[in-house]
Amino acid sequence: MSNELQIYIDGTFYPKSQAKISVYDHGLLYGDGVFEGIRAYNGVVFKLREHIQRLFDSAHAMMLQIPLSKELMAQAVTETLRKNNLRDAYIRLVVTRGVGDLGLDPRKCPKPSVIVIADLIKVHEADAKTKGITTTISWIRRDPVDATTHEIKSLNYLNSVMAKIEANISGVDEAICLDKNGSVCEGVGENLFVVKKGRIFTPPSSVGALPGITAISVVEAAHKLGYEVTETNITPYQLINADEVFFSGTAVEVVPIREVNKRQIADGVPGPVTKRIIAEFHKTTLDRKQGTPI
Ligand code: PMP
Secondary structure, X not given: OOOOOEEEEOXXXXXXXXXXXXXXXXXXXXXXXXXXXXXXXXXXXEOHHHHHHHHHHHHHHOOOOOOOOHHHHHHHHHHHHHHOOOOOEEXXXXXXXXXXXXXXXXXXXXXXXXXXXXXXOOOOOOOHHHHOEEEEEOOOOOOOOOOOOXXXXXXXOHHHHHHHHHHHHHOOOEEEEEOOOOOEEEEOOOEEEEEEOOEEEEOOHHHOOOOOHHHHHHHHHHHHOOOOEEEOXXXXXXXXXXOEEEEEEOOOEEEEEEEEOOEEOOOOOOOHHHHHHHHHHHHHHOOHHHEEEO
């Protein structure tokens, strides 16, 4: 057997170098599809049911009929991990609209495709959690909730890619996106939290951020630690003058932000609330009750 990663496509496993889909797949041609990023910790897929529910919710919004039940989808994920002998991994679950012709009408695609990749992911340097990361507020605004909203986890991530390019050319680690009204929305693949005077704030759903699964764990961790979390509009001024700022997301987990547009956040080091949330979140990821065993 080869040492290559084995990728699940529509019920069959292919070595990574041969795991391919058609150039006529509307996922490629139009970004027409949905996805999830999921993590496994120590042999348990963290919040698998929640991720699969969100995948189905995204698909429902796009009228994309997922060809597997939620149960079979969960099994496809755990089977892919077992096949690759992975106990700690980053899992990418993708459902594309499938093969059609060159017109964008989804009715041309009779059979959606399901792809499961289990691999590793590295977003920031190893010391990001202890030192914090630098950010810039991007001029690319998030799409409004009445358009291609980021509440849908679709394959159309150009908005995030453009914001990430801004971060890259500004020489910082990550971008922060505002909504159309100028309120703080989210990162390119992360939700955002602000700490001020011992209270935690996060943008409301009206800004059109993805409803993050890590964010729910952050709120639970915060409550456990005795902090209140309030959804409220956050202006760039409030962000810059916060006591602490951090991102949450499956890929980054919980990561402190130490700088926004060259303005240092407080004294420029991760604050006490963020550190406690990071520790509590880490504990949660190792709680076997929080996920589905491989
Ligand atoms: N916002 C966006 C745009 C994302 O892509 C992600 C990553 N899925 C998040 C927020 C964080 O969500 P989660 O905690 O569920 O990974």
